[in-house]
Amino acid sequence: MPSFVVRPISGDITQQVRTTRRSPQYGHPVHEEVARGTGPCRACLRAFTVGVDRRLLFTYSPFEEASLPQPGPVFIHADACAPHAGVGYPAGLAQIPVVAQPYHDDGSIAAPCAIPLGEEAATLATLLASPRVRFIHLRHAEAGCFIGRVERAGA
Numbered sequence: 001m002p003s004f005v006v007r008p009i010s011g012d013i014t015q016q017v018r019t020t021r022r023s024p025q026y027g028h029p030v031h032e033e034v035a036r037g038t039g040p041c042r043a044c045l046r047a048f049t050v051g052v053d054r055r056l057l058f059t060y061s062p063f064e065e066a067s068l069p070q071p072g073p074v075f076i077h078a079d080a081c082a083p084h085a086g087v088g089y090p091a092g093l094a095q096i097p098v099v100a101q102p103y104h105d106d107g108s109i110a111a112p113c114a115i116p117l118g119e120e121a122a123t124l125a126t127l128l129a130s131p132r133v134r135f136i137h138l139r140h141a142e143a144g145c146f147i148g149r150v151e152r153a154g155a
C-alpha cells in the first residue's frame with residue numbers, strides 16, 4: 001500500500017493571515033469568530049471545539065500549478081497552532097466527513113469520491129496506486145471546502 005502525506009496550508013500563508021488579517025492571495029479581509037462548526041483547522045488539521053476555539057476565515061485557492069484557481073473559504077485557528085506533519089491520514093480528521101478529488105497528470109480531474117468515515121487511509125492509498133493520479137485534494141463532504149492536499153510520501 002503506497003504511503004502518503006496530507007499537506008496542510010503552508011505556514012507562509014497561515015502566518016500572513018494571522019498577521020495581516022487579509023487573504024494573502026486575494027486581499028479580502030479575514031473574519032474572526034468563535035467556532036460554530038468543527039472545521040477542521042487547515043493548519044493543524046484538527047477539528048475545532050465548537051463554542052470554544054477562536055478561528056479565522058479567509059479566502060484561499062489550493063492551486064500551485066498553472067490551473068483554474070478554485071478560491072473558497074477556509075478556517076484556521078486564530079492563534080498559532082502546530083502545523084500538521086507526518087505520513088498517513090491525520091488523526092485530527094477522524095470525525096470529519098471528506099471527499100477525495102483526484103487530479104491527473106494530464107490536467108484532467110476525476111469525479112469526486114466520498115469516503116466513508118474510517119476508510120480514509122485505505123481509499124486514498126487505492127486512489128494513489130493509479131499512476132495517472134498526480135495528487136488529491138481533500139474537501140469537506142458537506143461544505144465542499146478545501147481541507148488539504150494528498151501526495152505520495154517522498155514526492
Ligand SMILES: [Zn+2]
Nearest residue numbers: 041044077081
Ligand atoms: Zn490549528
